[in-house]
Amino acid sequence: MSVLAARPGRGRARISKAAWSALAWAIAIVFFFPVLWMALEGLKTEVQAASIPPTIFFTPTLTALQEVLSRDFPPYLINSASATIGSTLLVLLLGLPAAYALSIRPVKRTRDVLFFLISTRFLPFAASLVPLYILARDLHLLDNILVLVIIYTTINLPLGIWLLRSFMLELPHELIEAARVDGASMRHELINIVLPLIMPGIAATSLICLIFSWNEFFYAVNFTTTIAATSPIFLVGFISGRGLFYAKLAAAATLASLPVLLAGWIAQKQLIRGLTMGAVK
Amino acid sequence: MASVTVQPSIPTALGDGGGRARSVASAARLQGWLRRLPVLPALVYVILVTQVPFLLTIFYSLQNWNLLSVAPARFIGLQNYLDVLNDATIRIAIWNTIVLTVCAVAISVALGIGIAVLLNREIFGKGILRTLMIGPFLVMPTAAALMWKDTLLNPLTGFVNYLLTPIGLGTFDFINRFPMASIVGIEVWRWTPFMMLIVLAGLQSQNQEVLEAARVDGARALQMFRYITLPFIRPFIELGALLGSLFIVQSFDTIFMTTQGGPGQATTNLPFKLYLEAFQAFDIGKASAIGVLAVILTMIVATFALRTLFTIFQVETRR
Incomplete structure (x- = not known):
């Protein structure tokens, strides 16, 4: 109290900073705990992972991770990577010229085109699901990575165009x-002048494509079975898995989550901008 | 921008006869399509994968069709x-x-x-x-x-x-x-x-x-x-x-x-x-x-x- 009385302003400010910090840390830890717990469970033995009460202090082991990786998980991860990389490249290939024609050399009715594009992103998958399924079946594309690439491109292309456009609008006009x-020429302008300057935009777009394709589940579970199944499908195998498989489940869950977690953490700046299609910087 | 540069030449073109006017107009149209060209692949792609299937969804919704049954699809209205x-x-x-x-x-x-x-x-x-x-x-x-x-x-x-x-x-x-x-x-x-x-x-x-x-x-x-x-x-x-x-x-x-x-x-x-x-x-x-x-x-x-x-x-x- 005497300290407070001597320097009321600064002392109180410091105490309030400490109090608010403590509250913020407590909340952040509550939110982050399930993520941490997932990683920890993956480093336990099956007995520890299913113990009652939960094991909190233990010597980490890589057994579960090794077991998951040496068994049948890698093909699923490779499928996820193929679908993600394929659709991201396609989004950039189609999206860059489109964004250019909607910002730097705007076509007529740019607003309508943008409005239309984004409305397709928020069309529920119910709108096109059944015909796409029938079509994929008739073209023998079920359980083929290609069908996921096509669908994920559709999901991400409108976001990508909006996002790339928001970066292009920021380029100094004098330069162009x-x-x-x-x-x-238009092509020269796009490839040699615009492209090098919007690398952050390309990074943001790739990040959003990665998040939405890598984590996508609905189409993956309905359009693939074994050959083209992606990593979330591998996790489905654990749903009914009664018994002592929590460590393996957690190890697989951690591995499956890692690419998006790392990318999102590294590119935090681009994350908000990407998620809001460039509206929030 | 393109339309601004093309417009002034139209009166002279009219004086010279229809041929040049048409070529100017078609050049302008070509120019317009060239500008639109970069956006077309993306637009066509999105329309093909979202809009066409949606029309099919509406079409299917008017049919009695079950993939598990051998009976062919039949129109049943609403x-x-x-x-x-x-x-x-x-x-x-x-x-x-x-x-x-x-x-x-x-x-x-x-x-x-x-x-x-x-x-x-x-x-x-x-x-x-x-x-x-x-x-x-x-x-x-x-x-x-x-x-x-x-x-x-x-x-x-x-x-x-x-x-x-x-x-x-x-x-x-x-x-x-x-x-x-x-x-x-x-x-x-x-x-x-x-x-x-x-x-x-x-x-x-x-x-x-x-x-x-x-x-x-x-x-x-x-x-x-x-x-x-x-x-x-x-x-x-x-x-x-x-x-x-x-x-x-x-x-x-x-x-x-x-x-x-x-x-x-x-x-x-x-x-x-x-x-x-x-x-x-x-x-x-x-x-x-x-x-x-x-x-x-x-x-x-x-x-x-x-x-x-x-x-x-x-x-x-x-x-």
């Missing part, structure tokens, strides 16, 4: 004018 | 819609969708605002806190759902149950006793970080001088939040809420992994019902009718979402 005076 | 609207299980699914979406969005927005305000204060380790907070949003939803079911809320071995043992909930089966609340809880856990990120971005873009001036004028913290900060971050909150609703309306992963729509029908939402009709019952006609209804429901939400997006973008360009 100068290139145009020099007689740069 | 019968599927009558069946769907008279089906009590679908009314339950619609109701569950609304409950889940409204609760999850409302709670995660409220928590998101609170945590964003907290992280916007002078506190220790802001960067790490934000990093920890976005964890739930980035974890694979199917993985998170299984972890919640098997290792956190498990009545035998769950960690949450363990923590609640002192108050007698050590063996309480949350997911079976309160299925909808459990699903809402998991979705809130996942979407609060998303809301927090958007609101925090809003708070950080706020002009500090305005707040400082208000403080000098003797405004109290709560007053400042209510009358200065809240109006300022309102568009951010709206954007978060609307994007969140569009995603949560479609939630499927958590339900599939934890409750499979049960017990009974307690957690069957519209996407899960659609999954049951299309991929368990293989009733193409009925599933398509549900699809069309889902589109109508979503369109109502989406209209608001898009309007908000556009207001925000207009503010951006005005700046």
Whole structure:
């Protein structure tokens, strides 16, 4: 109390900073705990992972991780990677020219095109699910990575175009004018001038594509069975898995979550912008 | 730009005769198509994969067609819609969708605002806190759902149950006793970080001088939040809420992994019902009718979402 009386302002400020910090840390730990618990369970033995009460202090072991990786999980991870990389490349290939024609050299009715594109993103999957399934079946594309690439591209393309466009709108106008005076063609302008300058935009777009394709479950579970099944499908095998498989489940869950977790953490700045299609910076 | 340079030449072209006018006009048209060319592949792609199938969905919804039956598809008019609207299980699914979406969005927005305000204060380790907070949003939803079911809320071995043992909930089966609340809880856990990120971005873009001036004028913290900060971050909150609703309306992963729509029908939402009709019952006609209804429901939400997006973008360009 005497300290407070001597320096009322600063002392109180410091105490309040400590109090607010403590509260913030407590909340963050509550939210993060399930993620941490998932990783910890994956480092336990099956007996420890299913013990009553839960094992809190233990010597970590990589047994569960090794077992999951040496068994049948890798093909699922590879399928996830193929679907994600394939659709991300396709989004960039289709999205970059489109974003360019909707920002730097805007076509007529740009607003309508943008409005239309984003409305397709929020069309529920119910709208096109059944015909896509019938079509995939008739073209023998069920359980084929290609069908996931096609669908994930559709999911991410509208977001990608909006996002890339928001980055292109920020480019200094003088730069493009100068290139145009020099007689740069549209293709030259896009590839040699715009592209190098919007690398952060490409990173943000790739991140969003990664999050939505890698974690996608609905189409994966309905359009693939074994050959093209992605990593969330591997986890389905644990649903009915009664018995002592929690460590393996947690190890697989951790491995499956890791790429998006790491990418999202590294690119936190791009995350908000990407998730809001460039609306929030 | 192109039209401005072409226009003045038209009167002279008219004087010289029709031939040149036509070539100028066609050159302008060619120019127009060249400008449009970059956007066409993306547009055609999106139309082919979303709009054409949607038309087919409407077409299928008018047919009696089950993939499990050998009978060929037969046109039955609006019968599927009558069946769907008279089906009590679908009314339950619609109701569950609304409950889940409204609760999850409302709670995660409220928590998101609170945590964003907290992280916007002078506190220790802001960067790490934000990093920890976005964890739930980035974890694979199917993985998170299984972890919640098997290792956190498990009545035998769950960690949450363990923590609640002192108050007698050590063996309480949350997911079976309160299925909808459990699903809402998991979705809130996942979407609060998303809301927090958007609101925090809003708070950080706020002009500090305005707040400082208000403080000098003797405004109290709560007053400042209510009358200065809240109006300022309102568009951010709206954007978060609307994007969140569009995603949560479609939630499927958590339900599939934890409750499979049960017990009974307690957690069957519209996407899960659609999954049951299309991929368990293989009733193409009925599933398509549900699809069309889902589109109508979503369109109502989406209209608001898009309007908000556009207001925000207009503010951006005005700046």
